[in-house]
Amino acid sequence: MSVPAPAKPLILISNDDGITAPGIATLVRVMRRLGEVVVVAPNSPQSGMGHAITIGKPLRLDPNPIFEGIEAYECSGTPADCVKLAKHQVLKDRRPDLVVSGINHGSNSAVNVLYSGTMSAAIEAAIEGLPAIGFSLCDYGHDADFSHAEEWVELLARQALAHGIPAGTALNVNIPKKSDQPIAGARLCRQARAKWQEEFDLRHDPYKRPYYWLIGAFVNEDQRQDTDEYALANNYVSIVPCQYDLTSQAGLQQMQQTWELSAAPEPATAGEALPLEAPGSATPGPGETAAGLG
Secondary structure, X not given: OOOOOOOOOEEEEEOOOOOOOHHHHHHHHHHOOOOEEEEEEEXXXXXXXXXXXXXXXXXXXXXXXXXXXXXXEEEOOOHHHHHHHHHHHHOOOOXXXXXXXXXXXXXXXXXXXXXXXXXXXXXHHHHOOOOEEEEEEOOOOOOOOOHHHHHHHHHHHHHHHHHOOOOOEEEEEEEOOOOOOOOOEEEEOEOOOEEEEEEEEEEEOOOOOEEEEEEEEEEEOOOOOOEHHHHHHXXXXXXXXXXXXXXXXXXXXXXXXXXXXXXXXXOOOOOOOOOOXXXXXXXXXXXXXXXXXX
């Protein structure tokens, strides 16, 4: 009796640069070597959308034959919308073995992960209980070369399919810009403490009406060697496991120790005299002793 061939992994692809972007074409080319691919991506660029979702207006989802032999759809919504529609409408009862987003045109290291539409697709997948990776290339150039990223995308996707990704976690992967030097390797990192120092450039339109253009500089305040910024600066692929639970455990612990959140005592009724007591001379309550709780 013949043994049926094992089913290919099902891989869902999305992005934030739009279905026609060169980065997603690279991702499709790599992923089709690993399994069955389905694409649901925005029909226009959605960079900087963060984890926005569409509420109060319809979403359009149309087939697009842009990738030969691949089931692909373009969506009028955000990257997070794309993943939601893919899971609940396109795939329905089929569960992806892996969700990949990108390859983004530009870095999503450090604080950029919060603004990133690329990572919002991956994090939405994690919220849905699906293993996910967001890929970004640290090159904003119009003619960015994605070719050197392919081997790293394939390596990390194979690792994810073979070993899994922790529950509730999406991987934020940034790949250095192509240069004369080969990539040094890949590193698991933490997110660097780096941010944008923003300015707003005041300008005027032809009717002399003011408008503002966001500008600024990216400043890395974190010089430790275990961060994504350090890895990228030294020509390594950075891999940061991200979670959608934004609870600050250190902040929670500190506030539990210092904040007093017990209910305030009820104010006395007008005209009611309060008993005069010396400090520490309160009458013990039921089950208490003068020294404290019994």
